[in-house]
Amino acid sequence: MELLRLGPIGHEIPVVRDKDVHYDLRPLTTDIDSEFFADDGIGEVRAALDQGALKPLEGAEDRRIGAPISRPSAVVCVGMNYAAHAREAGAEPPEAPVVFFKMPSTIAGPYDELELPPYATKADWEVELGLVIGTRAFRVASAEDAYSHVAGYVLGNDLSERRFQIDESGGQWSKGKNLPGFTPLGPWIRPAAEVEPESLRLRSWVNGEVRQDSSTSDLIFDVGQIIHQLSQTMPFEPGDVILTGTPQGVAMSGKFPYLTDGDVVEMDIDGLGQHRQVVSVTQ
CATH class of the missing domain: 3.90.850.10 (Fumarylacetoacetase-like, C-terminal domain)
Structure with a gap:
């Protein structure tokens, strides 16, 4: 799976792409950031994918691809x-x-x-x-x-x-x-x-x-x-x-x-x- 952030600069939304389908991660997290990783966000995303709990993001291919992480501390x-x-x-x-x-x-x-x-x-x-x-x-x-x-x-x-x-x-x-x-x-x-x-x-x-x-x-x-x-x-x-x-x-x-x-x-x-x-x- 691939973790991405899509959308205009400063307004990116968290997304996971799995088997060529983009899924909206906003039900799980507000962003892909330090808090996401500290809370084992990758494990939660994998579990949600396995359970079919995430919805595809419409128009994902037409959105800007931002940096996949928001403002690390270092x-x-x-x-x-x-x-x-x-x-x-x-x-x-x-x-x-x-x-x-x-x-x-x-x-x-x-x-x-x-x-x-x-x-x-x-x-x-x-x-x-x-x-x-x-x-x-x-x-x-x-x-x-x-x-x-x-x-x-x-x-x-x-x-x-x-x-x-x-x-x-x-x-x-x-x-x-x-x-x-x-x-x-x-x-x-x-x-x-x-x-x-x-x-x-x-x-x-x-x-x-x-x-x-x-x-x-x-x-x-x-x-x-x-x-x-x-x-x-x-x-x-x-x-x-x-x-x-x-x-x-x-x-x-x-x-x-x-x-x-x-x-x-x-x-x-x-x-x-x-x-x-x-x-x-x-x-």
Whole structure:
């Protein structure tokens, strides 16, 4: 099953798609948010589907697809987590996860237009496997235990403005990560029980040309290791999002131009759907 939020920005409604049918989740929850995950919302949705207790949502296919989660308390990101990407950035693979943060306000839908200010001259794409925390995770005992804290997985684009991230960062990567719309998520969250995160193919294209084509099997720190290690120093709450890093093939490599007005960025991950963002540069 797939958890979605459909409708205009700020007025999305919670939906589940199961066997190509969209069902309205408003009888169960007001939104897909931290409270939903804290209350085992996925379990309740599955039970309601099995009981035939949900009604199809008319006109679902004609509604905007929003981000599949509403305002998590945190968006935590891991950088340089694919060895080939570290090399293309001129760095050695890290010995511990490199961490930075994105503001929840950067979250956008998977097909929303990407508006760049005119000074964002080094905007870059990053296809990433994202995960959503289902139960509070602090001082998790092991990488194996960490998987029990994952509610589901989601496709994310960790958009980056490299000038602010690298050239004018003051040592803070987050400075180049937080322009509006810089964290498209979706189109859905797939429950963890339905995903094998160890070997998912992830790809990106710009204007129809392949940029990234890799697998999560190349992650330096896998999902369990990320949660285990980071939870020793930070508590994760239900609904928090973790982006696990991007493979090689970004503009920062010097092989491709940065994004500009009219570019079309597309990406996908096995079983987690596709994104398509059209870039516009505002004045």
